Every structure is written in C-alpha cells, then in structure tokens.
Amino acid sequence: xxxxxxxxxxxxxxxxxxxxxxxxxxxxxxxxxxxxxxxxxxxxxxxxxxxxxxxxxxxxxxxxxxxxxxxxxxxxxxxxxxxxxxxxxxxxxxxxxxxxxxxxxxxxxxxxxxxxxxxxxxxxxxxxxxxxxxxxxxxxxxxxxxxxxxxxxxxxxxxxxxxxxxxxxxxxxxxxxxxxxxxxxxxxxxxxxxxxxxxxxxxxxxxxxxxxxxxxxxxxxxxxxxxxxxxxxxxxxxxxxxxxxxxxxxxxxxxxxxxxxxxxxxxxxxxxxxxxxxxxxxxxxxxxxxxxxxxxxxxxxxxxxxxxxxxxxxxxxxxxxxxxxxxxxxxxxxxxxxxxxxxxxxxxxxxxxxxxxxxxxxxxxxxxxxxxxxxxxxxxxxxxxxxxxxxxxxxxxxxxxxxxxxxxxxxxxxxxxxxxxxxxxxxxxxxxxxxxxxxxxxxxxxxxxxxxxxxxxxxxxxxxxxxxxxxxxxxxxxxxxxxxxxxxxxxxxxxxx
Amino acid sequence: xxxxxxxxxxxxxxxxxxxxxxxxxxxxxxxxxxxxxxxxxxxxxxxxxxxxxxxxxxxxxxxxxxxxxxxxxxxxxxxxxxxxxxxxxxxxxxxxxxxxxxxxxxxxxxxxxxxxxxxxxxxxxxxxxxxxxxxxxxxxxxxxxxxxxxxxxxxxxxxxxxxxxxxxxxxxxxxxxxxxxxxxxxxxxxxxxxxxxxxxxxxxxxxxxxxxxxxxxxxxxxxxxxxxxxxxxxxxxxxxxxxxxxxxxxxxxxxxxxxxxxxxxxxxxxxxxxxxxxxxxxxxxxxxxxxxxxxxxxxxxxxxxxxxxxxxxxxxxxxxxxxxxxxxxxxxxxxxxxxxxxxxxxxxxxxxxxxxxxxxxxxxxxxxxxxxxxxxxxxxxxxxxxxxxxxxxxxxxxxxxxxxxxxxxxxxxxxxxxxxxxxxxxxxxxxxxxxxxxxxxxxxxxxxxxxxxxxxxxxxxxxxxxxxxxxxxxxxxxxxxxxxxxxxxxxxxxxxx
Numbered sequence: 001x002x003x004x005x006x007x008x009x010x011x012x013x014x015x016x017x018x019x020x021x022x023x024x025x026x027x028x029x030x031x032x033x034x035x036x037x038x039x040x041x042x043x044x045x046x047x048x049x050x051x052x053x054x055x056x057x058x059x060x061x062x063x064x065x066x067x068x069x070x071x072x073x074x075x076x077x078x079x080x081x082x083x084x085x086x087x088x089x090x091x092x093x094x095x096x097x098x099x100x101x102x103x104x105x106x107x108x109x110x111x112x113x114x115x116x117x118x119x120x121x122x123x124x125x126x127x128x129x130x131x132x133x134x135x136x137x138x139x140x141x142x143x144x145x146x147x148x149x150x151x152x153x154x155x156x157x158x159x160x161x162x163x164x165x166x167x168x169x170x171x172x173x174x175x176x177x178x179x180x181x182x183x184x185x186x187x188x189x190x191x192x193x194x195x196x197x198x199x200x201x202x203x204x205x206x207x208x209x210x211x212x213x214x215x216x217x218x219x220x221x222x223x224x225x226x227x228x229x230x231x232x233x234x235x236x237x238x239x240x241x242x243x244x245x246x247x248x249x250x251x252x253x254x255x256x257x258x259x260x261x262x263x264x265x266x267x268x269x270x271x272x273x274x275x276x277x278x279x280x281x282x283x284x285x286x287x288x289x290x291x292x293x294x295x296x297x298x299x300x301x302x303x304x305x306x307x308x309x310x311x312x313x314x315x316x317x318x319x320x321x322x323x324x325x326x327x328x329x330x331x332x333x334x335x336x337x338x339x340x341x342x343x344x345x346x347x348x349x350x351x352x353x354x355x356x357x358x359x360x361x362x363x364x365x366x367x368x369x370x371x372x373x374x375x376x377x378x379x380x381x382x383x384x385x386x387x388x389x390x391x392x393x394x395x396x397x398x399x400x401x402x403x404x405x406x407x408x409x410x411x412x413x414x415x416x417x418x419x420x421x422x423x424x425x426x427x428x429x430x431x432x433x434x435x436x437x438x439x440x441x442x443x444x445x446x447x448x449x450x451x452x453x454x455x456x457x458x459x460x461x462x463x464x465x466x467x468x469x470x471x472x473x474x475x476x477x478x479x480x481x482x483x484x485x486x487x488x489x490x491x492x493x494x495x496x497x
Numbered sequence: 498x499x500x501x502x503x504x505x506x507x508x509x510x511x512x513x514x515x516x517x518x519x520x521x522x523x524x525x526x527x528x529x530x531x532x533x534x535x536x537x538x539x540x541x542x543x544x545x546x547x548x549x550x551x552x553x554x555x556x557x558x559x560x561x562x563x564x565x566x567x568x569x570x571x572x573x574x575x576x577x578x579x580x581x582x583x584x585x586x587x588x589x590x591x592x593x594x595x596x597x598x599x600x601x602x603x604x605x606x607x608x609x610x611x612x613x614x615x616x617x618x619x620x621x622x623x624x625x626x627x628x629x630x631x632x633x634x635x636x637x638x639x640x641x642x643x644x645x646x647x648x649x650x651x652x653x654x655x656x657x658x659x660x661x662x663x664x665x666x667x668x669x670x671x672x673x674x675x676x677x678x679x680x681x682x683x684x685x686x687x688x689x690x691x692x693x694x695x696x697x698x699x700x701x702x703x704x705x706x707x708x709x710x711x712x713x714x715x716x717x718x719x720x721x722x723x724x725x726x727x728x729x730x731x732x733x734x735x736x737x738x739x740x741x742x743x744x745x746x747x748x749x750x751x752x753x754x755x756x757x758x759x760x761x762x763x764x765x766x767x768x769x770x771x772x773x774x775x776x777x778x779x780x781x782x783x784x785x786x787x788x789x790x791x792x793x794x795x796x797x798x799x800x801x802x803x804x805x806x807x808x809x810x811x812x813x814x815x816x817x818x819x820x821x822x823x824x825x826x827x828x829x830x831x832x833x834x835x836x837x838x839x840x841x842x843x844x845x846x847x848x849x850x851x852x853x854x855x856x857x858x859x860x861x862x863x864x865x866x867x868x869x870x871x872x873x874x875x876x877x878x879x880x881x882x883x884x885x886x887x888x889x890x891x892x893x894x895x896x897x898x899x900x901x902x903x904x905x906x907x908x909x910x911x912x913x914x915x916x917x918x919x920x921x922x923x924x925x926x927x928x929x930x931x932x933x934x935x936x937x938x939x940x941x942x943x944x945x946x947x948x949x950x951x952x953x954x955x956x957x958x959x960x961x962x963x964x965x966x967x968x969x970x971x972x973x974x975x976x977x978x979x980x981x982x983x984x985x986x987x988x989x990x991x992x993x994x
Contacts, residue, residue, distance in 0.1 A: 017544045020537070021518060028521060032529070036719035037737030040517070040774055044733065047514045051548070222533035236541065240534030277537055 005077055008064040009279065011055055012084055016278025018052045020236040027235070027242045030228040046103070053099065056091040076281050079463050083280035086159065093142045102135050106408045113406035120396035122377045125406070130373045132408045133366055140367070150364050153411035157287045158418060160465040163364065166414050169421070170357045173480045178387055180487065181351055184338045185389070187495035191333025196252040198322035205247050208318065209259040212311075213243070216297055217450045218263045222270055231258045233265035233294075237277040241269045252322070253335060257298050264297030265290055267450060271458025280462040287412070289466050291419020292426055293453065299349045300427045300486070301449070306441040308332050336494050340388040342397045349420065350487050354387040356417035359402075363410045422470060424483035426457070429474040502574055505561040506776065508552055509581055513775025515549045517733040524732070524739050527725040543600070550596065553588040573778050576960045580777035583656065590639045599632050603905045610903035617893035619874050622903070627870045629905045630863055637864070647861050650908035654784045655915060657962040660861065663911050666918070667854045670977045675884055677984065678848055681835045682886070684992035688830025693749040695819035702744050705815060706756040709808075710740070713794055714947040715760045719767055728755045730762035730791075734774040738766045749819070750832060754795050761794030762787055764947060768955025777959040784909070786963050788916020789923055790950065796846045797924045797983070798946070803938040805829050833991050837885040839894045846917065847984050851884040853914035856899075860907045919967060921980035923954070926971040 022045060029041055055061065065085050072078035109128035116125035140149035150163045210225060223241035235241035243262040248254040268290060276282030284290050301307055308315075312331055316323040323331065338348045344355040362379055365371035371379050380399035385391050392398030404412055430452050431437050440448055456473045470478050519542060526538055552558065562582050569575035606625035613622035637646035647660045707722060720738035732738035740759040745751040765787060773779030781787050798804055805812075809828055813820040820828065835845045841852040859876055862868035868876050877896035882888050889895030901909055927949050928934050937945055953970045967975050 013540075014544055017541050021522070021541050021545070024525060024541075025518070025521065028525065032721065032723075034717065034719055034721050034737055036716070037733060040734040040736060040771075043510075043775070044514050044518055044521075047511055048518070219533070220531065222531055224529065224531050226529075236534060237537040240531055240537060274537075278540070 002071070002073070004064055004067050004071075005073070005081075008061070008068060008084070009080070011058065011061050011064070012080060012280075013278040015052060015055050015087075016283070018048055018055070020278065022048045022052070023234045024236050027244075030230075030232070031226045031242075031244060049103070053091065053096060056087060057096075061088055062092070075463065076276065079281045079461065080276075080279050083462050087280075090143060090156075093144070094139055095142065098135065098138055098142065102132070102139070102408050105131050105135060106406065109406045109408075110403065113400065113403065117396050117400040120394040120400065122395040122400055123374075125400060126373050126376075129366075129376070129405055132405070133373065133410070136408055136410050137367060148364075148368060150367050150411060153367065154414065155411075157409075157412050157415050158466060159286055160467055161286075161288070161414075161418070165467075166360065166418075169478065169480060170360060170414075170417070173353060173417075173421075173484075174357050174387065176480075176484055177350070177353060180484070180491075181338065181340060181354065181388070183497055184350065184491060184495045185340065187497050189496055191337050191494060192330065193334045193337040193339075195322065195326050195330065195334050197250050198252075199249060200252050200319050200322050202247045202249050204318050205249075205252075205255050208315070209245060209255050212256065212302075213259055213263040213266070215444065216260070216263060216267065216301065216446045218243075218266050219270055223266055225259065225262075231262050233262045233269065235266075235269055238270050238272045238274045238282070241266045252319075257302060257335070260302040261294045261298035264294035267297065267453065268293040268458055271450075271454045272461055273459055276461055282461045285460075285462050285464070285469065286466045287415035288418030288422055289457070289469065291416055292422035293457070295349070295419050295423040296427055296453075300423060301441060301446070303335055303349070304438070304441060304490075305332050306438040308335075309442050310444045333494055336491065338491060338495070340390050342384070342390060342392050343401055350491060351388060353417045353420055353483075356413050358383045358387055359413040360417070362399075363405070363413065367410060418466075418478070421478055421480060421483050422466070424486040425470060425474050425476075425478060426453075427486070428482040429456075499568070499570070501561055501564050501568075502570070502578075505558070505565060505581070506577070508555065508558050508561070509577060509777075510775040512549060512552050512584075513780070515545055515552070517775065519545045519549070520731050521733050524741075527727075527729070528723045528739075528741060546600070550588065550593060553584060554593075558585055559589070572960065573773065576778045576958065577773075577776050580959050584777075587640060587653075590641070591636055592639065595632065595635055595639065599629070599636070599905050602628050602632060603903065606903045606905075607900065610897070610900065614893050614897040617891040617897065619892040619897055620871075622897060623870050623873075626863075626873075626902055629902070630870065630907070633905055633907055634864060645861075645865060647864050647908060650864065651911065652908075654906075654909050654912050655963060656783055657964055658783075658785070658911075658915070663857065663915075666975065666977060667857060667911075667914070670850060670914075670918075670981075671854050671884065673977075673981055674847070674850060677981070677988075678835065678837060678851065678885070680994055681847065681988060681992050682837065684994050686993055688834050688991060689827065690831045690834040690836075692819065692823050692827065692831050694747050695749075696746060697749050697816050697819050699744045699746050701815050702746075702749075702752050705812070706742060706752050709753065709799075710756055710760040710763070712941065713757070713760060713764065713798065713943045715740075715763050716767055720763055722756065722759075728759050730759045730766065732763075732766055735767050735769045735771045735779070738763045749816075754799060754832070757799035758791045758795035761791035764794065764950065765790040765955055768947075768951045769958055770956055773958055779958045782957075782959050782961070782966060783963045784912035785915030785919055786954070786966065788913055789919030790954070792846070792916050792920040793924055793950075797920060798938060798943070800832055800846070801935070801938060801987075802829050803935040805832075806939050807941045830991055833988065835988060835992070837887050839881070839887060839889050840898055842898075847988060848885060850914045850917055850980075853910050855880045855884055856910040857914070859896075860902070860910065864907060915963075915975070918975055918977060918980050919963070921983045922967060922971050922973075922975060923950075924983065925979040926953075 025041065025045055025048070033041060065081065065088060068081050072081050109132055112128045113125050116122060136153060137149055140152035143152040145152040148163055154161055154163060213225060214220060222239040223235065223243065225243045225245060227246060228244035229246065231245045233241065233243050243259070243266050245255050245259045245262060268284060272284065273282050308328060308331060312328045338350045340351055341347055347355050361383065362371065362376065366373065376399050377395055381391050384398070430449060433452060434440070434448055437449060457469065460469070464472060467477065522538065522542055530538060562578065562585060565578050569578050606629055609625045610622050613619060633650060634646055637649035640649040642648040645660055651658055651660060710722060711717060719736040720732065720740065722740045722742060724743060725741035726743065728742045730738065730740050740756070740763050742752050742756045742759060765781060769781065770779050805825060805828060809825045835847045837848055838844055844852050855877070858880065859868065859873065862876070863870065873896050874892055878888050881895070927946060930949060931937065931945055934946060954966065957966065961969060964974065
C-alpha cells in the first residue's frame with residue numbers, strides 16, 4: 001500500500017469515525033438521553049459537524065486525491081478514492097457559511113413546522129419553507145448540475161441517480177399503480193384490518209420482535225433494539241448496529257413490522273465488510289439501496305403468506321386474547337390491507353409509492369419555481385385526489401405531515417420509492433436463484449436469502465453505484481415491472497380480483 | 498469580553514466538548530454497547546483522544562494564554578485562564594509518543610492483570626507493572642516536580658496536593674485509625690450484617706434506588722441510572738448526568754448504598770454551573786472533592802441513624818421477606834458493620850482509609866524505587882497485617898485486587914481517602930451551619946443540605962483549588978479530626994464502647 005494511499009486512508013477513516021461518533025450521539029439523544037441534555041448535546045453535535053467538514057474539505061485531502069488519480073492498486077482502493085473524491089468535491093463547493101446557515105434556519109423551521117402542524121396552518125410554515133428552498137437552490141448552484149437543480153440535491157441521497165431517470169420511472173409507475181389501487185379499492189370482499197387494533201400486550205410484543213429480528217438473522221452480539229419515538233436504524237459500524245422501534249398496545253403492525261423493517265436495514269449494516277469500516281468500501285451505497293433491504297425483509301418476507309404459515313400458529317398462542325378464532329387467511333389479509341390513506345407513514349406497500357410520486361413532483365416544482373410556496377396546499381390536495389382519490393381535510397394531514405422539508409431535505413423522498421422498486425427487483429432475482437425460496441421461508445429458514453443479499457449486495461459496500469449494482473445483480477436496469485408484477489401476484493388473490 | 502479571551506474560550510470549550518463526547522462513548526461502552534462494538538469503539542476513542550491532545554497542546558492556545566496573562570476581566574475568566582494554563586503546560590511537557598506508548602502498554606497490561614488475577618499469580622503481572630512504572634517515571638520527569646516524582650503524578654488527580662502533605666496527613670491518621678478499628682474489633686457485642694445477605698428482589702431494589710436518589714435531590718430530568726458491571730458516574734454536563742449501579746439479589750448494600758454514592762457524585766455534577774459547561778469554571782475541582790460528595794451522601798447521610806429512622810419502616814414494608822422482625826437498631830448496625838477485610842471495595846467507612854494508606858505507601862515506594870516490583874506481594878501482605886491485622890491468602894485477594902495500576906494510575910488512590918476526610922470536614926461545617934441537620938434528615942428533607950453543598954462547593958466549579966475551598970468553607974485546612982470525631986461519635990454507640 002503506497003504511503004500516499006495510507007495518508008489518504010487515515011483522513012478517510014477519521015471522517016468515518018466522526019460520522020460514527022455523531023451517529024452514536026444521535027442514537028443516544030433519541031433513546032436514553034435525559035431531556036435536560038438537549039442543549040449541550042446540540043453543541044457537541046455542532047462541533048463534530050465542524051470537525052467533519054474541516055476534514056472533508058481539507059486541501060491536503062484534495063492533494064492526496066490528485067496524487068492518487070489513476071493509481072489505485074486494487075478495487076478497494078479504487079472505490080475509496082472514487083467515493084472520497086466525490087464527497088470532497090461536493091463538500092468544497094458548498095461554502096461553510098451556507099452549511100451553517102441551513103443548519104440554523106432548519107432549526108427554526110423545524111420548530112415552526114411543529115407549531116404549524118399543531119395549528120394545521122401551512123401559512124405559519126410557508127416563510128421558513130421559502131427560506132430553505134432559496135438556500136437549497138444556492139446549494140444546488142454551488143454544486144452544479146447538468147439538467148436541473150434537483151439533480152444536485154438528489155445526488156446527495158442517491159449518488160448517480162438523475163431527475164430525468166426518476167421522472168421516467170415514476171411516470172411509468174403512476175398510472176398503472178393508481179389503476180391497480182382503484183381495482184383493489186373496488187373489490188367486493190376486502191380483508192378486515194380491525195383485528196390488528198385489538199390488545200397485544202407490549203411485553204409479549206417485545207419478545208416477539210426480538211425473536212423475529214433474530215429469526216431473520218439480525219445479530220444481537222453486534223446490535224440491539226431499543227425504543228424511540230420514531231423508529232430508525234443507526235450504529236457505529238457492522239459490529240455495532242442499533243435498531244429502534246415503538247410499541248403500541250392496540251396496534252400490532254407498528255412494532256412487529258417496524259422491527260422487521262429496521263432489522264432489514266440492520267442486516268445490511270451488519271453485512272458490510274468490517275475490515276473496511278469507516279471507509280466508503282465499508283459503507284452503504286445509497287438511501288435507496290438501504291431502503292430496498294428494509295422493505296424486502298418487512299414486506300416481501302415479513303408480510304408474505306409463507307412467513308405467516310410458519311409463524312402464525314405461534315403468534316396466535318402468544319396473543320390469544322387478540323387472535324383466538326382468527327384464521328390465517330383473515331390475519332394475512334389484515335396485515336396486507338390496501339387502502340388509500342392520507343398519511344404516508346401509515347400507507348400500505350401498494351399505495352406507498354403514490355405518496356412519494358406526489359412529493360417528488362411537488363418538490364421538483366418548488367425547486368424549479370414552477371409552483372409558489374403559498375400554492376403548496378392546493379397542489380398537494382389536487383395530487384392526492386388525482387393519485388389516491390382522497391382529499392385531506394386540513395394541512396396537518398396534508399402537506400404538513402412530514403418533517404423532511406423543515407430539515408431542508410429535498411430529494412430525499414424519492415429514495416423511499418426507489419427502495420420499493422429495488423426490493424422487488426432484487427427479490428425477483430433471489431427467487432430465480434432459489435426457486436424454493438417461499439418453501440424456505442415456510443420452514444423459517446432465512447439463511448440462504450440473507451447469504452444471497454450478503455454476497456450480492458452487502459459485501460460490496462460502495463464498490464458499485466446503485467444503478468450498476470442492480471444491473472449486475474438482476475441482469476437489467478431498474479424498472480417498475482418486478483414491483484408491479486409482485487404486487488399484482490400478491491394482492492390479486494387477497495382481494496380476489 | 499475581549500476577542501482574545503473569546504478565541505481562548507472557543508478552544509477551551511472544544512476541549513470540554515471532546516471530553517464530554519468521549520465520556521458518553523465510555524458510558525455507552527459500559528451500559529448498552531453490544532459486545533461486537535468493542536474494537537471499533539476503541540478506534541473512535543483513540544481519535545477523540547488525539548483530537549483532544551492536539552487542542553490541549555495547540556501552540557495557538559499557548560499564545561492566547563500568554564496574551565491573557567494578567568488580563569482576566571473577572572473571576573470566571575481568571576479561573577478558566579489559570580486552569581487551562583495548568584492543563585496546557587502539563588500537556589505540552591508530555592511527549593505524544595509517551596502518551597501513546599502508555600495507552601498501548603496499559604491495554605496489554607490490563608489484559609495481563611485480568612489473567613494474573615484469575616491465576617492469582619503476581620509474577621504474570623509484574624513485568625507489565627514494571628514497564629508502566631518506568632513510563633510513568635518518565636512522565637513525572639517530563640512534567641517536573643519540586644520534591645519527588647510522586648508529586649507530579651498526584652497532581653493529575655488532585656491539583657495542588659503534595660506528597661508531603663498527604664504523608665503528614667496519612668501518618669497522623671494511620672495510628673489512631675488502626676487503634677480505633679482494633680477497639681471496635683474487640684467489642685463484645687457486634688452488629689450482625691448477615692441480614693443483608695437475605696433475598697431482596699431486584700425489581701424492588703430498582704424502585705428503591707431510584708426513589709432514594711430522587712429523594713436526596715438527584716434530578717431525572719437531567720440524569721438517569723443504568724446498570725453496569727462497575728458502578729460509576731459520568732455524563733456530558735450538569736443537565737445530562739449518568740449514574741450506574743449493580744443489583745445483587747442477595748446483598749442489599751451493593752445497589753442501595755452504591756446508588757447513594759453515585760448519586761452523591763451526580764448531585765455535584767448537576768450542581769456545577771451550566772452556563773460554564775465545557776470550561777474549568779463549570780467543572781469539578783478534583784477527584785478528592787468529587788469523592789467527598791459521594792461519601793457524604795452515601796455515609797454521613799445514607800448510613801446515618803436519622804436517615805433510617807425516616808426510611809426503615811418503608812424499607813421493611815417493601816422487603817418484608819428479608820426484614821420482617823428485624824429491628825431498626827439491628828438494621829442500622831448491620832449497614833454499619835466495621836470489619837477488617839482484605840478487599841478495598843468491600844471495606845466499611847472506618848477501615849477504608851487504611852486500605853488507601855497501604856496503597857499510597859506502596860506506590861510511592863515503587864515510583865521512588867525503594868521497593869522492587871517483585872517484592873510487592875510481600876510488602877502488601879506485611880502492611881495488611883500491620884494496618885488491618887489480617888493477611889491475604891493469595892495475590893488475587895491481595896496486591897492484584899485493583900485494576901488501577903494496570904491502567905497506569907499511580908497517585909489516584911489517595912483521592913479516595915481525601916474524599917473521606919473532606920466529606921467529614923464539610924459535613925461538620927454543614928452541621929454547624931444547620932444545627933437541626935439530623936432532624937431534617939429524620940424528616941426526609943435534604944434540600945437545605947443540598948443547597949449548602951451547591952452554594953459552598955458545586956457552584957464554584959474550579960474557582961478554588963481543593964485546599965483553598967476546604968479552608969474557605971470550613972474555616973480550617975484539611976485535617977483528620979472531623980473524620981476521627983465523626984467515626985468515634987457514630988461507631989462507639991453502635992459497638993457500645
């Protein structure tokens with residue numbers, strides 16, 4: 001290993017260590033930190049952010065990167081150099097003042113958003129959204145882009161993705177998907193999800209969740225589950241992965257599927273190569289690929305009939321009060337109810353992408369100034385009607401429902417839809433490779449599927465970009481077909497259409 | 498506030514923030530981190546240690562300190578400048594190589610110590626102890642000292658204390674204390690501590706501990722209690738203080754008095770001025786003063802008759818299995834049993850200081866090379882016999898019992914004895930200021946005592962050195978009298994001598 005590469009690696013690892021440290025502080029803030037710790041924690045985090053930025057923009061890093069141009073000795077070095085060059089170039093283009101200004105403005109905006117949502121009054125949030133959009137346009141201009149500003153923002157969360165690609169993808173998806181939702185909606189016999197609102201004692205849920213995460217392969221030697229207001233997956237590296245979930249006594253899916261979702265993220269993190277920890281070669285590719293892993297384990301596995309054929313009898317035994325007399329088919333239908341709803345985080349796997357398409361279209365229009373901030377509620381409600389056939393009765397359950405814009409996260413939402421599409425395409429490939437996959441799941445065996453994910457996805461870290469990976473692994477570029485085919489195959493029998 | 502002082506304060510606060518971040522990572526390692534996280538956590542900690550050292554030795558800090566010489570605008574600035582000058586001067590004198598070498602050697606030494614203790618074979622640890630002593634002598638030489646090397650080491654934990662002062666103090670203490678222990682030991686009727694080994698259900702202990710910490714004023718808005726193998730108090734600042742304890746079903750004192758001890762540390766941390774967080778004016782003076790707070794709440798308050806007059810009836814109610822039929826006097830005697838024992842951490846408040854005197858004398862002799870490393874077991878056993886009248890049957894329960902030397906901590910032990918002496922002297926002063934103090938405790942009222950500690954000790958941060966503080970607050974320099982008088986007054990009636 002050359003001396004130059006070693007020096008480069010030292011800075012790279014330091015950046016990764018600072019990220020891991022900030023992640024642990026965040027995890028702690030959401031799980032165990034006493035309330036009083038908030039203000040001093042904010043100070044700690046802002047120091048870490050500054051140290052991170054100093055290193056990421058360090059001219060010495062730039063010099064090392066220049067020296068290493070074309071000098072990578074192996075694939076690992078090539079990956080690290082390529083990705084660090086990308087990160088460095090992005091970071092040096094954005095003035096520190098702008099970064100700090102966005103941090104300040106979004107702190108105020110988040111607060112304003114909370115209040116606006118409470119009052120269900122978008123106008124209280126509008127000026128802050130305007131300010132953030134202006135700043136984010138400056139960020140996009142600083143970074144540069146080929147076709148439109150949104151490209152530069154999207155690239156932060158899904159490196160290599162372009163607005164044009166997404167537009168094509170989502171445009172091909174919106175009509176057949178909305179049509180299929182309509183068909184399900186008009187089915188004569190629908191599953192009854194109300195059994196999920198019965199009483200499921202929290203202590204039993206906790207045991208169930210831990211066991212189900214362990215069941216699909218999540219290691220508690222290298223991870224843990226705690227409780228937080230909003231579930232997430234975090235940690236400091238592959239051997240220290242932190243999941244969170246939340247338990248609702250009268251709503252079964254929240255913790256149970258929430259845990260499988262986060263455990264899916266966790267399996268990805270635990271599968272990243274530990275020997276490359278703190279460097280791009282040891283880190284996840286993109287938010288979209290990350291989401292593909294959570295959605296795959298949550299939905300394709302965890303909401304499959306095969307899974308519940310294996311686990312429903314046991315589930316009935318441990319939750320007798322709620323599930324006595326409920327048949328497997330009734331239960332399976334209940335956890336797979338499709339219903340157009342106003343709130344994204346409560347959406348089922350079929351309607352979910354429509355919520356994302358709506359946000360993608362609106363935020364692109366906002367960034368490109370085709371829609372004025374004040375017209376957001378109107379645009380939102382019109383698109384809800386068009387895509388899902390329903391209309392929010394107020395801003396709180398409409399355009400004020402998500403926190404993301406108040407954090408200045410534009411270009412983030414599409415990664416959720418990408419996750420769903422990647423997941424279906426990966427899963428179809430895994431099914432081709434293992435024709436007895438459903439049979440394995442029916443036996444409660446997930447090792448082969450996890451190995452397949454490890455070998456094909458996790459172990460590579462950032463070796464490939466997302467679009468390259470999906471082509472390598474599945475043989476074709478990302479398309480909506482596997483997803484459409486998956487939901488048709490799954491939901492048509494449930495709704496008997 | 499001058500621009501120079503502001504620049505100085507920025508670096509100072511960064512150093513404090515890095516310390517707080519490292520403390521949180523440590524807390525996490527001891528409480529919630531999955532086993533697998535160990536190696537990557539060590540990497541994170543060593544980066545933080547390096548960043549800390551870089552700032553602490555930053556020549557810019559040195560320049561700012563020179564410019565600020567004699568320019569402090571107020572007491573707060575004077576404190577911060579004085580203490581940062583001290584820290585900076587210490588840090589620049591110790592070569593980074595030496596710091597790193599000690600870190601490396603002590604990692605190996607700790608491991609060797611664990612194995613040597615398991616095998617009860619001091620010779621397996623001896624070469625590592627030798628190596629650490631050599632390195633620490635180099636540290637002492639680098640820092641410099643007036644009279645003996647031990648001064649330079651002691652100063653790290655108890656700024657301003659000198660070996661000479663400690664020697665005088667401990668020499669005046671060892672004879673009357675050993676004599677008093679002998680008297681208690683020969684008493685005809687002794688309390689029976691075996692009731693404390695009965696069954697105390699852990700869940701009830703948890704509630705009891707939380708309530709007792711809250712009772713003396715520990716805020717759970719600004720703190721929490723968790724479980725760890727070895728109890729400690731840590732956190733990121735006055736509004737985020739983390740205590741730990743450990744529960745033993747068949748040994749009442751472990752969690753109950755352990756919690757009061759750590760809560761005593763926690764009250765000090767919570768009482769430090771939040772507006773000066775991350776700077777010396779907002780930090781604890783010394784380990785000795787810190788220990789005075791834990792010992793005061795654990796022993797002077799928590800093991801007092803007044804305390805149990807108030808709480809014993811309730812304690813009997815919640816632990817009926819263990820305490821039914823046990824009188825207050827029997828219980829009070831049990832928790833105040835004095836018995837020469839081999840192990841420091843299990844020692845009662847009377848014999849405890851003798852364990853410290855033993856360690857102080859041996860480690861001074863080791864540093865000054867008056868005792869050879871190979872002769873430690875012999876020296877240890879001879880002193881045990883002399884001070885406590887008992888002899889360890891092997892090295893594990895003798896000179897291998899403590900982890901500290903394997904971490905290179907020489908000069909640390911005396912702060913425990915100082916804590917006991919400070920505590921007694923502070924408590925005597927508080928009693929003079931509030932003649933009805935016992936009466937207050939009997940009513941379960943601790944507010945006035947805590948206020949007294951806050952006003953006289955906590956609020957000052959590092960405004961005064963320990964020896965100055967004790968004089969200011971109690972009117973006299975530190976002496977053994979208040980401690981000797983306290984234990985005589987307390988234990989003579991218990992042992993009816």
